[in-house]
Amino acid sequence: MGARPVLTVLQQFNAPTPKTNPYLIQLLRALEPMVRVQFWSLRRALLTRYDVVHLHWPEYTMRHSSALGRLLRQAAVALLLLRWTLMRTPVVRTLHNLEPHERGGIIESVLLRWMDRLVVRWIRINATTEARLPATDTVLHGHYRDWFGAQSLRPVPGRLLHFGLIRPYKGVEVLLDVMAGLADRGLALRIVGNPSDAAMRELVERKCDADARVSALLQYVDDATLAREVAEAELVVLPYREMHNSGTLLLALSLSRPVLVPRTGNNEAVSAEVGEGWVLMYDGELSPEVVEEGLRRARALGGGGSRPDLSRREWLRAGQQHYRTYAAAIRARRARGRNSGMERRRVIASKGR
Known part of the structure; x- marks a missing residue:
């Protein structure tokens, strides 16, 4: 893994604090030194460069306690999705939930559907989640x-x-x-x-x-x-x-x-x-x-020091699997861009005949 290029990944969560979900902190540790992480802000997402976006709970990118704040965030997310579309930014999303636990209104739903259409690679954290197109990778939720x-x-x-x-x-x-x-x-x-x-x-x-x-x-x-x-x-x-x-x-x-x-x-x-x-x-x-x-x-389990078998959920493996997903997302975006360019050239050539 050391010979592979370090990727810059915009993660859709804030810099860790004592209250940050341990899943996210363990993911960050597992990605070192393969990935250079940028933490989420709409300003950073709009104005900086990165190789891949990794979404986790995308509904929270546009939620706010006030109606005005929510509207402003939704407008910013719409601009961001336009940027990702025009720049062909590779988007990866982990399916923590199949649907948001709380509904956020019609504008949020429209933006979430747009966001999902930009995903080139999905990550499911259990093998029973239905795979989604265009590609789905299984990376089991790590243990604690x-x-x-x-x-x-x-x-x-x-x-x-x-x-x-x-x-x-x-x-x-x-x-x-x-x-x-x-x-x-x-x-x-x-x-x-x-x-x-x-x-x-x-x-x-x-x-x-x-x-x-x-x-x-x-x-x-x-x-x-x-x-x-x-x-x-x-x-x-x-x-x-x-x-x-x-x-x-x-x-x-x-x-x-x-x-x-x-x-x-x-x-x-x-x-x-x-x-x-x-x-x-x-x-x-x-x-x-x-x-x-x-x-x-x-x-009936009793004592004796028995433990559940969590050997498939080691974080070292999860980090390597995430890196492979990011790299595959980049390749898929580049291939899609080449195919789109070839199609445009074929259309232009056919019009010239």
Whole structure:
């Protein structure tokens, strides 16, 4: 890899801070020294040069808390897409989500469709995502073992955990209702993460007041706190209404904690990959019986230092795969440009005859 040219890639996320998604920071580390990264800003995207654009959550390039700010960003994105079109800029996009979790209006939808038409290479982070034209590469979501390190804490008996950004599609309100239906007074539910809005915060706080077995830490938590919360859980419960890719699932597995999730194609694939007993799936709606059975199966794993198999999710491999995708995107854009030039020359020549 050392003999290959260093590529300049405009990544669609800001320079890292203590609150940056660890997936993105680990991706940056995996790309060194093959890639020179430029961090996202609309000004930089419009005015600087780069070899490839890598989109992650493109809807956030045009969102703003005010209507005027949103309109200005959308106008800037339209200019940016025009630049990418005219300059034949290679665009790569990772399919973290199949659709945005929250809708952003008609103008955003039109711009997102335009953006998708410019993508020359897609990256899917699980093998069950449907491939998209013109080309799709599979780069599995990397693990978090190196990020969090080894944890020596033992799980607290009966502790259930739901963690991550608390958003409506993640089904936390369903889990809270199920907890109320669990008769076992030895069980406890811990909710950890920042609510997406005031209504979600109020809902969780109300349930905590109503049931002494439910407690919550409703804020962004640092890595050490998160690792401790996950390590102390006997079972992580993620009753998402929409679950395609989940970094939360991979994080729990990285810390060797079994996870209860709805049955989906991707969850079945992860279960087969990591080994029996780590990804516990249910059909239909979450219920007290489903949680009780999940906890029973989690306890059957026992101790002994066993860990899920995450060997296919090493970041060194992911970095090399990303580099190959960038290089292929550049080649595809150049080939498309040559073909377009040849077609124009054929048209001109035919008109001259």
